[in-house]
Amino acid sequence: MIRIAIANQKGGVGKTTTAINMATAMAATGWKTLLIDLDPQGNASTGTGIDSRQRELSSYDVLLGEATVAEAVVPSSIPGLDVLPATVDLSGAEIELVDFEDRAGRLRRALAGHVGHDVCFIDCPPSLGLLTLNALTAADTLLVPLQCEFFALEGLSQLLQTVEKVQQVFNPDLGIVGVALTMFDRRNRLTDQVSEDVRGCLGNLVFESVIPRNVRLSEAPSHGLPALIYDHSCAGSRAYMALARELISRLPEKRKAA
Template sequence: MITIAVANQKGGVGKTTTAINIATALAAIGWKVLLVDLDPQGNASTGIGISAPDRTASSYDVLLDQVPIADCVHATKIPGLDLIPATVDLSGAEVELVGEEDRAHRLRNALAAHKGHDIVMIDCPPSLGLLTLNALGAANTLLVPLQCEFFALEGLSQLLQTVERVQQRFNPDLSILGVALTMFDRRNRLTDLVSDDVRSCLGNLVFETVIPRNVRLSEAPSHGLPALVYDHNCPGSRAYMALARELITRLPAMRKAA
């Protein structure tokens, strides 16, 4: 089982959209995928069609009550894709966990005892707090969505520093699967400049596929569907399918390592 954390401490970069649609694409090729919503806002849960009243067991229960993951899994409308939803209770998890000795390893311990899925994708909150540390501590690898704007570059450097600290203290096997450029607008000169800067700094770590700004990507969550299901022919969906194909080519080495 390979665990991929989708993280960026800056909000609004397309992190949840990326997690939902990559998870859907992987499920579409026959893999059994578990999406873990670790964001108290619960956007991944809403975007995959699990309403708040239906979230009877959640990632909060996994972290705080140490409920087995299998007891918190919800089936979704997407064949092969399961979800552990998030509830508002998760917003207090960092405070409640602060006194626990294993506070940074709760998710890793839970996943170590879980079987039944090929891929686990963790949608992290837009911060570098204890929830994200749990995700990075549990993950084999990290997928970083990066919005093509100047401030995103500053956030990326902070995230890379955090990854180094996590590798040193919690998870020496954590690697970076890649950086995905999102909200790409070729009409905007700044987009090209940011893209060039990121590629010059990180080289092949940056995926060739870029995710364009696309209205259909924004509409899909309101229908409780991934964009790949809502409109699989829109530019955003085609881009995510291409990104998933590119991501899969990087996974065999990860599968062997896992």
Template sequence: MIITAIANQKGGVGKTTTAINLATAFAASGWRTLLIDLDPQGNASTGLGIERDNRENSSFELLLDDVALADCSRPTSIPLLDIVPATVDLSGAEIELVGAIDRTQRLRRALDGAADYDIAFIDCPPSLGLLTLNGLAAADKLLVPLQCEFFALEGLSQLLQTVEQVQQRFNERLGIVGITLTMFDRRNRLTDQVAEDVREVLGDLVFDTVVPRNVRLSEAPSHGVPALVYDHNCAGSRAYMELARELIDRLPKRRKAA
């Protein structure tokens, strides 16, 4: 199983939208896919139609109560896509993890030996706390959604420093698989300038595909389905399908499910 964390400590960059729609695109491509909602807000769970009163054995229990992955994951309406949902209890996990000896390795331990999936995506919270560190310590790859605005660039350098520290202390195999530009608006000259600056500094790390600002991407979560299901022909859905193709090309080859 390839484990890919989707993280950016800045909120509002399209992180959860990216997690939901990439997971859906991979499942549609025949990959047995798991999405782990590690954000206490639980937006990825809501966006895949998991009701809040139907989240027994969530990512909280996976991390803190040693409940097996098989007992925490559940199917979604998307064939080949399962999710480990999040509940508000996860907001207290940071405090409970502080005193744990293996506080950064809980998720990695929970996922060790999992063979039911080809790929797992981890939707990390918009912070660099212990939940995100657990996601990075468990992951093989990191995908960074980056909103095309000036302040997003400022936070990127801090995230890259954190990745380097995680590689040195907790997870030497962690690598950045790519940076995806989100909320791209060609009508805004600043958007083009930010995209140019990011590509100039980070080169091939930046995916060719950019995700545009798109109202259908915003509407889909309120219906409990990914944008790829809500409107697969909208510009946002087409962008995520193309991004999934790019990401597949950057990952180790895996046999797809029959």
């Protein structure tokens, strides 16, 4: 299983929207896909229609070693897409995990030997705490959603420093598959300027596909559906399909056969 973390410590930049719709796009392309909700807000779980009865076991139990991934995973209504849901319990995990010697490697250990899925996306909370550290330690690669705002690049350099530390200490194989520009608004000159700066700075690391600001993307979660299912032809959904194609083209050859 290829493991893709979706992280950015900045809040509200489109991590969860990207995780849900990339996971849906991959599932639609025939990949058996797992969406891991590692945020106590549980937005990825709600946004894929997982109700509270389906969250008896959650990512919290998996991190604490009280359930296996296979036991806690639930199917979504989307064919080929399963979810490891999150509950508010997870907010306590940051503290409870401190007692474990391998506190940053709990998710990695839980995913080792997991079978039944070709790819997983890990939706991270908006911080660089122990939950995100577990995601980066477990992941093969990182996808960074970036909102084209004035402070975007500063936040990004902090994230890249964290990635370097994780590579040195916990996970030397961690790569960065790309940076995705989100909530892009062509009418806003600042957006254009920041996007130019980001591309100037990071070059090909930035995906060509850009996710536009699109109201359908923000409506979909209230229906418990990925935008790709709620309205597959809206500009946001089309952009996520294009991003998924680009992502697949960047994955190592042997994994693409799935």
